[in-house]
Amino acid sequence: MSEELISKKELLELAGISYGQLYRWKRKDLIPEEWFVRKSTFTGQETFFPKEKILERINKIQTMKENLSLDELADMFSPSLSDLQLDRDELIKRNIVSNAVMNLYLENDQSGPKFNFSRMLEVYVLEKLLQSGEINLDEGKMLLQVLKDNAALIKQKSCELMITRKLGVSSCLLLINAEEVHFERGTKVVVQVSLMTCMEEIKSKLV
Protein backbone atom coordinates (compact mmCIF):
# COMPACT_ATOMS: atom_id res chain seq x y z
CA MET A 1 0.00 0.00 0.00
CA SER A 2 1.61 3.17 -1.13
CA GLU A 3 -1.35 5.46 -0.56
CA GLU A 4 -0.90 8.50 1.55
CA LEU A 5 -2.41 8.10 4.99
CA ILE A 6 -3.96 10.69 7.23
CA SER A 7 -4.35 10.34 10.98
CA LYS A 8 -7.75 10.60 12.56
CA LYS A 9 -6.89 13.81 14.37
CA GLU A 10 -5.68 15.53 11.23
CA LEU A 11 -8.71 14.31 9.36
CA LEU A 12 -11.14 15.75 11.91
CA GLU A 13 -9.36 19.07 11.77
CA LEU A 14 -9.10 19.15 8.01
CA ALA A 15 -12.69 18.16 7.36
CA GLY A 16 -14.10 20.09 10.30
CA ILE A 17 -16.07 17.19 11.74
CA SER A 18 -16.36 15.84 15.25
CA TYR A 19 -15.60 12.44 16.73
CA GLY A 20 -19.32 11.90 17.14
CA GLN A 21 -19.95 12.42 13.43
CA LEU A 22 -17.11 10.18 12.38
CA TYR A 23 -18.24 7.37 14.64
CA ARG A 24 -21.85 7.82 13.56
CA TRP A 25 -20.88 7.53 9.91
CA LYS A 26 -18.86 4.48 10.69
CA ARG A 27 -21.86 2.94 12.44
CA LYS A 28 -24.05 3.62 9.44
CA ASP A 29 -21.46 1.95 7.22
CA LEU A 30 -20.80 5.16 5.33
CA ILE A 31 -17.10 4.59 5.82
CA PRO A 32 -15.88 1.08 5.08
CA GLU A 33 -14.14 -0.87 7.80
CA GLU A 34 -11.10 -1.50 5.57
CA TRP A 35 -10.26 2.18 5.58
CA PHE A 36 -9.54 2.17 9.30
CA VAL A 37 -5.85 1.42 9.37
CA ARG A 38 -4.39 0.91 12.80
CA LYS A 39 -0.78 1.74 13.42
CA SER A 40 1.34 2.14 16.49
CA THR A 41 2.86 5.52 16.99
CA PHE A 42 4.85 6.95 19.84
CA THR A 43 1.63 7.95 21.59
CA GLY A 44 0.21 4.47 21.33
CA GLN A 45 -2.23 3.17 18.77
CA GLU A 46 -3.65 5.58 16.28
CA THR A 47 -6.06 5.15 13.43
CA PHE A 48 -5.18 6.27 9.95
CA PHE A 49 -7.19 6.56 6.76
CA PRO A 50 -6.30 6.53 3.08
CA LYS A 51 -6.23 10.29 2.60
CA GLU A 52 -7.70 10.74 -0.85
CA LYS A 53 -10.50 8.23 -0.48
CA ILE A 54 -11.65 9.39 2.92
CA LEU A 55 -11.63 13.07 2.02
CA GLU A 56 -13.60 12.39 -1.12
CA ARG A 57 -16.09 10.27 0.81
CA ILE A 58 -16.53 12.86 3.57
CA ASN A 59 -17.00 15.54 0.97
CA LYS A 60 -19.71 13.45 -0.68
CA ILE A 61 -21.41 12.79 2.63
CA GLN A 62 -21.36 16.42 3.60
CA THR A 63 -22.78 17.66 0.34
CA MET A 64 -25.44 15.00 0.09
CA LYS A 65 -26.58 14.82 3.67
CA GLU A 66 -28.63 17.95 3.23
CA ASN A 67 -31.02 16.24 0.86
CA LEU A 68 -30.71 12.65 1.98
CA SER A 69 -30.98 11.00 5.35
CA LEU A 70 -28.01 9.04 6.65
CA ASP A 71 -29.80 5.78 5.97
CA GLU A 72 -30.40 6.73 2.36
CA LEU A 73 -26.78 7.69 2.08
CA ALA A 74 -25.78 4.35 3.52
CA ASP A 75 -27.86 2.66 0.84
CA MET A 76 -26.00 4.65 -1.69
CA PHE A 77 -22.54 3.62 -0.51
CA SER A 78 -23.20 0.15 0.72
CA PRO A 79 -23.31 -2.80 -1.58
CA SER A 80 -26.48 -4.20 -0.07
CA LEU A 81 -29.38 -2.76 -1.92
CA SER A 82 -32.85 -1.54 -1.64
CA ASP A 83 -35.76 -3.23 -3.32
CA LEU A 84 -35.82 -0.81 -6.16
CA GLN A 85 -37.42 -2.04 -9.37
CA LEU A 86 -37.14 -0.28 -12.67
CA ASP A 87 -38.26 -1.29 -16.13
CA ARG A 88 -36.18 -1.33 -19.27
CA ASP A 89 -37.26 2.02 -20.68
CA GLU A 90 -36.39 3.74 -17.46
CA LEU A 91 -32.88 2.27 -17.54
CA ILE A 92 -32.37 3.39 -21.10
CA LYS A 93 -33.68 6.83 -20.30
CA ARG A 94 -31.34 7.20 -17.34
CA ASN A 95 -28.38 6.34 -19.49
CA ILE A 96 -27.52 3.24 -17.56
CA VAL A 97 -27.71 1.06 -20.60
CA SER A 98 -28.01 1.55 -24.36
CA ASN A 99 -30.84 0.12 -26.40
CA ALA A 100 -28.64 -2.35 -28.26
CA VAL A 101 -27.10 -3.85 -25.16
CA MET A 102 -30.47 -3.98 -23.47
CA ASN A 103 -31.90 -6.05 -26.31
CA LEU A 104 -28.90 -8.31 -26.20
CA TYR A 105 -29.31 -8.76 -22.47
CA LEU A 106 -32.98 -9.56 -22.77
CA GLU A 107 -32.21 -12.21 -25.39
CA ASN A 108 -30.10 -14.01 -22.82
CA ASP A 109 -32.29 -13.41 -19.85
CA GLN A 110 -35.98 -14.13 -20.05
CA SER A 111 -37.05 -12.93 -16.61
CA GLY A 112 -39.02 -10.00 -17.96
CA PRO A 113 -38.67 -6.25 -18.34
CA LYS A 114 -38.58 -5.46 -14.60
CA PHE A 115 -35.09 -4.87 -13.30
CA ASN A 116 -34.05 -5.28 -9.69
CA PHE A 117 -30.65 -4.10 -8.62
CA SER A 118 -28.72 -7.30 -9.36
CA ARG A 119 -30.05 -7.33 -12.89
CA MET A 120 -29.29 -3.65 -13.27
CA LEU A 121 -25.74 -4.35 -12.25
CA GLU A 122 -25.47 -7.20 -14.72
CA VAL A 123 -26.71 -5.15 -17.59
CA TYR A 124 -24.61 -2.16 -16.58
CA VAL A 125 -21.39 -4.15 -16.44
CA LEU A 126 -22.22 -5.71 -19.79
CA GLU A 127 -22.89 -2.31 -21.28
CA LYS A 128 -19.72 -0.83 -19.88
CA LEU A 129 -17.44 -3.57 -21.15
CA LEU A 130 -19.09 -4.08 -24.52
CA GLN A 131 -19.16 -0.38 -25.26
CA SER A 132 -15.49 0.00 -24.42
CA GLY A 133 -14.79 -2.73 -26.95
CA GLU A 134 -12.73 -4.72 -24.49
CA ILE A 135 -14.75 -7.89 -24.63
CA ASN A 136 -16.66 -9.71 -27.32
CA LEU A 137 -20.18 -11.09 -27.27
CA ASP A 138 -19.29 -14.57 -26.07
CA GLU A 139 -17.31 -13.15 -23.22
CA GLY A 140 -20.27 -10.95 -22.42
CA LYS A 141 -22.47 -14.02 -22.08
CA MET A 142 -19.91 -15.71 -19.91
CA LEU A 143 -19.76 -12.66 -17.69
CA LEU A 144 -23.53 -12.62 -17.30
CA GLN A 145 -23.44 -16.25 -16.26
CA VAL A 146 -20.86 -15.56 -13.57
CA LEU A 147 -22.73 -12.53 -12.26
CA LYS A 148 -26.02 -14.42 -12.14
CA ASP A 149 -24.63 -17.47 -10.38
CA ASN A 150 -23.06 -15.34 -7.69
CA ALA A 151 -25.70 -12.67 -7.31
CA ALA A 152 -26.10 -13.30 -3.59
CA LEU A 153 -22.40 -12.93 -2.90
CA ILE A 154 -22.05 -9.77 -4.93
CA LYS A 155 -24.64 -8.03 -2.84
CA GLN A 156 -22.70 -8.51 0.36
CA LYS A 157 -19.04 -8.41 -0.45
CA SER A 158 -16.76 -6.16 -2.36
CA CYS A 159 -16.18 -8.06 -5.55
CA GLU A 160 -14.13 -7.58 -8.63
CA LEU A 161 -14.76 -9.08 -11.99
CA MET A 162 -11.89 -10.11 -14.19
CA ILE A 163 -11.69 -11.51 -17.68
CA THR A 164 -8.51 -13.18 -18.89
CA ARG A 165 -7.44 -14.66 -22.20
CA LYS A 166 -4.80 -17.16 -23.01
CA LEU A 167 -4.21 -18.64 -26.45
CA GLY A 168 -7.52 -17.31 -27.58
CA VAL A 169 -9.46 -18.98 -24.76
CA SER A 170 -11.08 -16.56 -22.39
CA SER A 171 -12.34 -17.09 -18.88
CA CYS A 172 -14.17 -14.94 -16.42
CA LEU A 173 -13.37 -14.75 -12.72
CA LEU A 174 -15.07 -13.20 -9.75
CA LEU A 175 -12.66 -12.09 -7.04
CA ILE A 176 -14.00 -11.63 -3.56
CA ASN A 177 -11.97 -9.48 -1.18
CA ALA A 178 -8.90 -10.39 -3.18
CA GLU A 179 -5.74 -8.51 -2.56
CA GLU A 180 -3.74 -9.72 -5.50
CA VAL A 181 -3.97 -12.30 -8.24
CA HIS A 182 -1.19 -13.69 -10.30
CA PHE A 183 -1.31 -15.69 -13.49
CA GLU A 184 1.13 -17.75 -15.44
CA ARG A 185 2.99 -16.06 -18.23
CA GLY A 186 1.05 -15.65 -21.43
CA THR A 187 -2.22 -14.91 -19.70
CA LYS A 188 -3.60 -11.57 -20.59
CA VAL A 189 -5.92 -9.76 -18.24
CA VAL A 190 -8.43 -8.23 -20.59
CA VAL A 191 -10.38 -6.28 -18.08
CA GLN A 192 -10.81 -5.89 -14.36
CA VAL A 193 -13.71 -3.96 -12.89
CA SER A 194 -14.72 -3.35 -9.31
CA LEU A 195 -18.39 -4.15 -8.89
CA MET A 196 -18.55 -1.78 -5.93
CA THR A 197 -17.56 1.11 -8.16
CA CYS A 198 -20.10 -0.02 -10.74
CA MET A 199 -22.82 -0.05 -8.10
CA GLU A 200 -21.92 3.43 -6.98
CA GLU A 201 -21.96 4.59 -10.56
CA ILE A 202 -25.41 3.14 -11.10
CA LYS A 203 -26.67 4.66 -7.90
CA SER A 204 -25.37 8.07 -8.78
CA LYS A 205 -27.29 7.77 -12.04
CA LEU A 206 -30.43 6.76 -10.23
CA VAL A 207 -30.49 9.61 -7.77
Added chain:
Amino acid sequence: MELKNRGDLAINGLGSSNGGQFNLVTLNGRGTINNDVECHEFECNGLGTVNGNVTADTARVNGNAKFKGTFESEKLTVEGTAKFEKNLNVKNLRVSGKASVGGSVKCEEIKLRGMLSVGEDCEAELFKGEYRFTIGGLLNADQVEIKIYGECKAKEIGGQTITVRQHKGSFISALLKPIFKAQLETELIEGDKIDLENTIAKVVRGNQVRIGPNCQIGVVEYTDEFSQDKNAIVNDIRKA
Protein backbone atom coordinates in the same frame (compact mmCIF):
# COMPACT_ATOMS: atom_id res chain seq x y z
CA MET B 1 -44.51 -10.58 6.99
CA GLU B 2 -47.59 -12.56 6.14
CA LEU B 3 -48.65 -14.05 9.42
CA LYS B 4 -52.20 -15.21 8.94
CA ASN B 5 -51.53 -18.65 7.61
CA ARG B 6 -48.68 -19.46 9.84
CA GLY B 7 -48.85 -21.96 12.62
CA ASP B 8 -47.17 -21.95 15.99
CA LEU B 9 -44.28 -24.07 17.08
CA ALA B 10 -44.26 -25.17 20.68
CA ILE B 11 -41.87 -27.66 22.16
CA ASN B 12 -42.81 -28.65 25.67
CA GLY B 13 -40.51 -31.36 26.81
CA LEU B 14 -37.82 -32.96 24.76
CA GLY B 15 -38.20 -32.30 21.10
CA SER B 16 -36.72 -30.98 17.95
CA SER B 17 -37.94 -29.19 14.87
CA ASN B 18 -36.47 -28.41 11.52
CA GLY B 19 -37.41 -24.76 11.66
CA GLY B 20 -39.39 -22.80 9.11
CA GLN B 21 -41.83 -19.92 9.33
CA PHE B 22 -44.10 -19.57 12.32
CA ASN B 23 -46.18 -17.07 14.15
CA LEU B 24 -45.12 -18.05 17.64
CA VAL B 25 -42.18 -20.18 18.66
CA THR B 26 -41.99 -21.37 22.27
CA LEU B 27 -39.36 -23.67 23.64
CA ASN B 28 -40.34 -24.76 27.13
CA GLY B 29 -38.43 -27.91 27.75
CA ARG B 30 -35.33 -28.97 26.01
CA GLY B 31 -36.02 -27.95 22.46
CA THR B 32 -33.77 -27.95 19.48
CA ILE B 33 -34.42 -26.24 16.17
CA ASN B 34 -32.11 -27.58 13.56
CA ASN B 35 -32.45 -25.01 10.84
CA ASP B 36 -33.36 -21.38 10.18
CA VAL B 37 -36.45 -20.07 11.86
CA GLU B 38 -38.50 -16.98 11.06
CA CYS B 39 -41.25 -15.94 13.40
CA HIS B 40 -43.22 -13.12 14.92
CA GLU B 41 -42.54 -14.01 18.50
CA PHE B 42 -39.76 -16.15 19.87
CA GLU B 43 -39.64 -17.32 23.43
CA CYS B 44 -37.31 -19.69 25.18
CA ASN B 45 -38.07 -20.69 28.74
CA GLY B 46 -36.16 -23.88 29.06
CA LEU B 47 -33.01 -25.06 27.47
CA GLY B 48 -33.20 -24.17 23.81
CA THR B 49 -30.79 -24.52 20.94
CA VAL B 50 -31.20 -23.11 17.46
CA ASN B 51 -28.70 -24.40 14.96
CA GLY B 52 -29.69 -21.97 12.21
CA ASN B 53 -30.40 -18.27 11.93
CA VAL B 54 -33.29 -16.61 13.74
CA THR B 55 -35.40 -13.73 12.46
CA ALA B 56 -38.09 -12.51 14.82
CA ASP B 57 -40.09 -9.42 15.67
CA THR B 58 -39.91 -9.87 19.39
CA ALA B 59 -37.82 -12.37 21.26
CA ARG B 60 -37.36 -13.27 24.85
CA VAL B 61 -34.96 -15.63 26.57
CA ASN B 62 -35.85 -16.56 30.11
CA GLY B 63 -34.04 -19.84 30.34
CA ASN B 64 -30.90 -20.89 28.70
CA ALA B 65 -30.63 -20.50 24.98
CA LYS B 66 -27.94 -21.06 22.45
CA PHE B 67 -28.01 -19.71 18.92
CA LYS B 68 -25.54 -21.02 16.42
CA GLY B 69 -26.48 -18.67 13.60
CA THR B 70 -27.11 -14.96 13.42
CA PHE B 71 -29.98 -13.50 15.37
CA GLU B 72 -32.15 -10.66 14.07
CA SER B 73 -35.06 -9.10 15.87
CA GLU B 74 -36.78 -5.82 16.54
CA LYS B 75 -36.72 -6.44 20.23
CA LEU B 76 -34.83 -8.88 22.39
CA THR B 77 -34.99 -9.33 26.13
CA VAL B 78 -32.56 -11.64 27.83
CA GLU B 79 -33.41 -12.49 31.40
CA GLY B 80 -31.71 -15.84 31.49
CA THR B 81 -28.57 -16.83 29.71
CA ALA B 82 -28.21 -16.48 26.01
CA LYS B 83 -25.29 -17.38 23.88
CA PHE B 84 -25.00 -16.18 20.30
CA GLU B 85 -22.21 -17.72 18.32
CA LYS B 86 -22.42 -15.29 15.42
CA ASN B 87 -23.80 -11.75 15.08
CA LEU B 88 -26.66 -10.12 16.88
CA ASN B 89 -28.74 -7.48 15.09
CA VAL B 90 -31.48 -6.16 17.32
CA LYS B 91 -33.11 -2.77 17.40
CA ASN B 92 -33.89 -2.79 21.04
CA LEU B 93 -31.76 -4.97 23.27
CA ARG B 94 -32.27 -5.43 26.98
CA VAL B 95 -30.10 -7.73 29.00
CA SER B 96 -30.71 -8.33 32.65
CA GLY B 97 -29.28 -11.81 32.67
CA LYS B 98 -26.26 -12.81 30.79
CA ALA B 99 -25.65 -12.58 27.08
CA SER B 100 -22.56 -13.52 25.20
CA VAL B 101 -22.06 -12.86 21.53
CA GLY B 102 -19.27 -14.38 19.50
CA GLY B 103 -19.51 -11.97 16.57
CA SER B 104 -20.58 -8.34 16.50
CA VAL B 105 -23.60 -6.54 17.91
CA LYS B 106 -25.60 -3.92 16.02
CA CYS B 107 -28.44 -2.21 17.86
CA GLU B 108 -30.20 1.08 18.18
CA GLU B 109 -30.55 0.87 21.89
CA ILE B 110 -28.77 -1.37 24.34
CA LYS B 111 -29.86 -1.40 27.95
CA LEU B 112 -27.68 -3.57 30.04
CA ARG B 113 -28.32 -4.43 33.64
CA GLY B 114 -26.57 -7.74 33.66
CA MET B 115 -23.60 -9.17 31.92
CA LEU B 116 -22.70 -8.81 28.30
CA SER B 117 -19.72 -10.09 26.45
CA VAL B 118 -19.10 -9.36 22.81
CA GLY B 119 -16.29 -10.84 20.76
CA GLU B 120 -16.08 -8.16 18.10
CA ASP B 121 -17.50 -4.65 17.74
CA CYS B 122 -20.59 -3.39 19.50
CA GLU B 123 -22.57 -0.59 17.83
CA ALA B 124 -25.60 1.31 19.06
CA GLU B 125 -27.10 4.76 19.10
CA LEU B 126 -27.53 4.56 22.83
CA PHE B 127 -25.52 2.26 25.06
CA LYS B 128 -26.54 2.18 28.68
CA GLY B 129 -24.37 -0.22 30.56
CA GLU B 130 -24.81 -1.02 34.20
CA TYR B 131 -23.05 -3.86 35.91
CA ARG B 132 -20.49 -5.71 33.81
CA PHE B 133 -19.45 -6.06 30.21
CA THR B 134 -16.55 -7.13 28.06
CA ILE B 135 -16.23 -5.97 24.48
CA GLY B 136 -13.44 -7.40 22.38
CA GLY B 137 -13.58 -4.73 19.70
CA LEU B 138 -14.85 -1.18 19.49
CA LEU B 139 -17.79 0.07 21.47
CA ASN B 140 -19.26 2.64 19.09
CA ALA B 141 -22.33 4.55 20.23
CA ASP B 142 -23.65 8.06 19.96
CA GLN B 143 -24.25 8.13 23.67
CA VAL B 144 -22.35 5.88 25.98
CA GLU B 145 -23.53 5.86 29.56
CA ILE B 146 -21.73 3.47 31.81
CA LYS B 147 -22.33 2.85 35.46
CA ILE B 148 -19.68 0.67 36.93
CA TYR B 149 -20.63 -2.09 39.33
CA GLY B 150 -18.03 -4.63 38.39
CA GLU B 151 -15.28 -5.17 35.93
CA CYS B 152 -15.95 -3.50 32.58
CA LYS B 153 -13.71 -3.87 29.60
CA ALA B 154 -13.71 -2.64 26.05
CA LYS B 155 -10.83 -2.47 23.63
CA GLU B 156 -11.87 0.96 22.37
CA ILE B 157 -14.75 3.32 22.96
CA GLY B 158 -15.87 5.95 20.49
CA GLY B 159 -18.86 8.21 20.18
CA GLN B 160 -20.25 11.63 20.84
CA THR B 161 -20.98 11.72 24.55
CA ILE B 162 -19.24 9.27 26.80
CA THR B 163 -20.05 9.23 30.49
CA VAL B 164 -18.64 6.78 32.98
CA ARG B 165 -19.85 6.86 36.57
CA GLN B 166 -19.02 4.83 39.60
CA HIS B 167 -22.04 3.19 41.17
CA LYS B 168 -22.62 4.59 44.66
CA GLY B 169 -21.47 1.58 46.61
CA SER B 170 -23.60 -0.14 49.18
CA PHE B 171 -22.26 -1.72 52.37
CA ILE B 172 -21.86 -5.12 50.73
CA SER B 173 -20.00 -3.80 47.74
CA ALA B 174 -17.67 -1.97 50.10
CA LEU B 175 -16.86 -5.31 51.71
CA LEU B 176 -16.29 -6.99 48.36
CA LYS B 177 -14.32 -4.16 46.91
CA PRO B 178 -10.90 -5.62 47.57
CA ILE B 179 -11.89 -8.83 45.76
CA PHE B 180 -13.66 -7.47 42.69
CA LYS B 181 -12.25 -4.45 41.00
CA ALA B 182 -14.96 -2.14 39.84
CA GLN B 183 -13.28 -0.36 37.01
CA LEU B 184 -13.52 0.32 33.32
CA GLU B 185 -10.48 -0.76 31.40
CA THR B 186 -9.87 0.35 27.85
CA GLU B 187 -7.08 1.32 25.51
CA LEU B 188 -8.66 4.28 23.84
CA ILE B 189 -11.59 6.61 24.40
CA GLU B 190 -12.55 9.11 21.72
CA GLY B 191 -15.52 11.42 21.83
CA ASP B 192 -16.68 15.01 21.77
CA LYS B 193 -17.70 15.12 25.39
CA ILE B 194 -16.01 12.76 27.79
CA ASP B 195 -16.66 12.49 31.50
CA LEU B 196 -14.87 9.68 33.32
CA GLU B 197 -14.65 8.10 36.74
CA ASN B 198 -12.86 4.93 37.82
CA THR B 199 -11.36 4.39 34.42
CA ILE B 200 -8.05 3.02 33.28
CA ALA B 201 -7.24 4.10 29.75
CA LYS B 202 -4.10 4.52 27.72
CA VAL B 203 -5.35 7.37 25.54
CA VAL B 204 -8.32 9.72 25.88
CA ARG B 205 -9.07 12.13 23.04
CA GLY B 206 -11.88 14.61 23.01
CA ASN B 207 -13.06 18.18 22.88
CA GLN B 208 -14.35 18.51 26.41
CA VAL B 209 -12.71 16.11 28.80
CA ARG B 210 -13.33 15.70 32.51
CA ILE B 211 -11.27 13.17 34.40
CA GLY B 212 -12.95 12.28 37.67
CA PRO B 213 -11.74 10.41 40.74
CA ASN B 214 -9.86 7.11 40.59
CA CYS B 215 -8.82 7.37 36.97
CA GLN B 216 -5.48 6.32 35.55
CA ILE B 217 -4.97 7.79 32.14
CA GLY B 218 -1.85 7.60 30.01
CA VAL B 219 -2.40 10.53 27.67
CA VAL B 220 -5.23 13.04 27.43
CA GLU B 221 -5.52 15.02 24.21
CA TYR B 222 -8.17 17.71 24.27
CA THR B 223 -9.17 20.73 22.24
CA ASP B 224 -11.61 22.86 24.27
CA GLU B 225 -11.85 22.08 27.94
CA PHE B 226 -10.08 19.93 30.44
CA SER B 227 -10.50 19.34 34.15
CA GLN B 228 -9.03 16.78 36.47
CA ASP B 229 -9.95 15.49 39.91
CA LYS B 230 -7.24 15.46 42.54
CA ASN B 231 -7.65 11.70 42.96
CA ALA B 232 -6.86 11.00 39.34
CA ILE B 233 -3.57 10.18 37.70
CA VAL B 234 -2.91 11.57 34.26
CA ASN B 235 0.59 11.06 32.94
CA ASP B 236 0.51 13.46 30.04
CA ILE B 237 -1.86 16.23 28.99
CA ARG B 238 -1.77 17.78 25.56
CA LYS B 239 -3.86 20.52 24.13
CA ALA B 240 -4.30 20.22 20.41
